[in-house]
Amino acid sequence: MRGVRRAGAGLAAVLAAVALASGCGIRTTSVPVDAGAAPSRVPCKLPSADVTTRSPESVAAPVYLVCASQLVTVDRPVPSGAAGGADPLVAARALLDQVQQAPPETERRAGFSTAVPAGLRVENPRTDDPAGTLRLSSQPEDLSAEALAQLVCTYAENEALVTDGSVVLGGPGTYPPRGYLCTSQTKSRPQDVTTPDVLKRD
Template sequence: MRRRRTRGLLALGAAVLLAGCGIRTTSVPVDAGAAPSRVPCDVADGTAGQAGQGLRLRVYLLCGAQLEPVERRSPLPEEKAAGDPVRTASALLAQLESEPSADEREAGFSTAVKGPLVVSAARKGDPAGTLRLSRQPEDLPATALAQIVCTFAESTPGTSAADRSSVVLGGPGRYEPRRYSCTRELKERPESAVPSAPATAS
């Protein structure tokens, strides 16, 4: 009897201590749910392994709030795009504007680039390699511009290997084109402002 009374007093004391700490006792198990899962950001096999004709392209899509590369195939024949920055940039832009495939959506990919958007050649007096967009680059959503800059910088022919981290873009108006940089920080935070600097004519 004494042992039973001692155990009862100990249980009562523990309950008082828990109540004093602000912790509510419960006999019901608490289910916090499954741990949050991360999207894979990886398309099985990739487009590079697909058979077929056309130009193989590498574009940057949004996945997990970052920019991640995806390989696509354009119906544009490779021989027609070779050495033609405007033609290649147009093919890249079309891929950025198109909705991700079912496999890409399942892997977590999306795009912020919305049409209509057109690429045209440089004007007289523009720096070499300039690409003109039908909208002023600064007027585009930050994530869309980040996708375009990183895709163009790494995939447009005529860009030297030492300068594949930037691209010179202009708009339809009289504003001078600027050099936009694709940095590691931009890939990690595409919603931030795209680094840019005045482009030097050559």
């Protein structure tokens, strides 16, 4: 009789251990389960059906936004007079207006954002500025690294705003303008905005 009781007690202990293991989430099988790759939460890619709406008097221009800590282009409508070899100030203002706008819902869902402040303006160069200079209402160095990288790379896509391969920017102060480059490193790491003199030293 005692043997039967001991066997019953042992069986109960085994069942309790199995139940405890199951409750703790411990797998009771050694067969591996392939759940597949984790879905991307920030695709940085707009749906193919998403087309930028623009008027007949506008053209699509690439602007750089921040997505997944990188710079990625999206197409935005700008007046046709601001594209290609247009007047530099007209082109600079049109592109600035687009890159500083908050992304629409479709872009936000894809992970896009902008760091360019809404109050930033671009003005005419001074008489003693180098050719191609654009004067901002803030010192370029005072902008966040991402905002400066967005602006430089967006302007670098327009030939009217590029001088000797760089975008020349100044601010409202007395500091001389500087040239900025949009390199592959700038796009992958917006925190690093390269200037021509730094590139030569490297």
